[in-house]
Amino acid sequence: MQTKVKLGVMGAGxxxxxxxxxxxxxxxxxxxxxxxxxxxxxxxxxxxxSIYVASxxxxxxxxxxxxxxATPPAYHHGSVMKVLHAKKHILCEKPLANSLEEAQEMLxxxxxxxxVHGMNFPIYYSHAHERFVQAISTRELGDxxxxxxxxxxxxxxxxxxxxxxxxxxxxxxFTREVFTxxxxxxxxxxxxxxxxxxxxxxxxxxxEMSLLAIGKIHHFPLLIRGVTNVGAPEELSVRxxxxxxxxxxxxxxxxxITTKNECEQVPFEEDDSSYHMLxxxxxxxxGKEYQLVDFNxxxxxxxxxxxxxx
Numbered sequence: 191m192q193t194k195v196k197l198g199v200m201g202a203g204x205x206x207x208x209x210x211x212x213x214x215x216x217x218x219x220x221x222x223x224x225x226x227x228x229x230x231x232x233x234x235x236x237x238x239x240s241i242y243v244a245s246x247x248x249x250x251x252x253x254x255x256x257x258x259x260a261t262p263p264a265y266h267h268g269s270v271m272k273v274l275h276a277k278k279h280i281l282c283e284k285p286l287a288n289s290l291e292e293a294q295e296m297l298x299x300x301x302x303x304x305x306v307h308g309m310n311f312p313i314y315y316s317h318a319h320e321r322f323v324q325a326i327s328t329r330e331l332g333d334x335x336x337x338x339x340x341x342x343x344x345x346x347x348x349x350x351x352x353x354x355x356x357x358x359x360x361x362x363x364f365t366r367e368v369f370t371x372x373x374x375x376x377x378x379x380x381x382x383x384x385x386x387x388x389x390x391x392x393x394x395x396x397x398e399m400s401l402l403a404i405g406k407i408h409h410f411p412l413l414i415r416g417v418t419n420v421g422a423p424e425e426l427s428v429r430x431x432x433x434x435x436x437x438x439x440x441x442x443x444x445x446x447i448t449t450k451n452e453c454e455q456v457p458f459e460e461d462d463s464s465y466h467m468l469x470x471x472x473x474x475x476x477g478k479e480y481q482l483v484d485f486n487x488x489x490x491x492x493x494x495x496x497x498x499x500x
Contacts, residue, residue, distance in 0.1 A: 194220040195472050198254030200247055200269050202226035202235040204350070205283055205310065206260040210239045212464035219472050223253045251276050256306070256475060259283060262353075263361045267292040274299040279306040279475050281467070285370045285495060286488030288361060293492040297485045306474040308482030311374045312463035315470070318445050319375070321456055322430070322437060325447070326379055331432025337380065337407050339372045339414045342425045346397065346418035359396030364416050365498055369401075372428050374483060374491045375439075380430075381408035382490075385497050393418075403498055414498070 195218055199206055202224055213221050225244040226232035236243035244250045247269055251257060256279035259269045267287050273280045274296070286309060287293035300307040313319055325331055341364055347356040356362040377383060388403040403414040428439040438446045445456040467482070474480035
């Protein structure tokens, strides 16, 4: 009988709870420990999901074959490096690191450790990603003319995001929290991004209030635009404009295909990206074929984010 992979979790926030929920559906996986410096939150999650609450990150590593790092961005480097020094398999929340130098060191450490490494970029593990890949690979769109990333927020942080770091220049802001997802999504499908011009405005607390950037992805023109605290509902989108059709990802999961005359929403069955990510991760550890967004993409995404904010 095959032994289950023992997963430890560092961090007990909103994203970690999604992992706790999805893990129960993944064969060959058992969450054996969690740790969070907020002991009240850690104990609440441990009791709710029947998970052992460890006294430190070191104890999580000792108990586990693999570790999911879901701590705030400023702590990713320290947590990840502990895991890799112990040669344990690793999943990390985005962004990979809080600086390009940290991301480089973490990427090199994965190579030295020889472990399975992946990142939580949910769009990659969704039906939406599959539909975009299909549209691009079959040239359904015709010749690509333009690529656009858009984010509008009536407030930042959003009501469900209240914590001590989400609105700071060092760790937070919508560029790190939201655009990181869309940049990785486009990098994997279309290729290298270059930023040619940017304009950015910061709030008094430090996180950006608006960002406008122009560049290229592969050889296609790229526009990136984000703004907070505006009189408009939240809107997030990625659009690839072609000569025949345009494809749009709207608000994380809805996909629309448009022509000059009509717009059609693509129907999808219910999706659970956390489940698919965990399944691929466990398959990789068990020596099966797997597909993950790895630390290579994490590094390249960090490079672009730091260029936008630098």
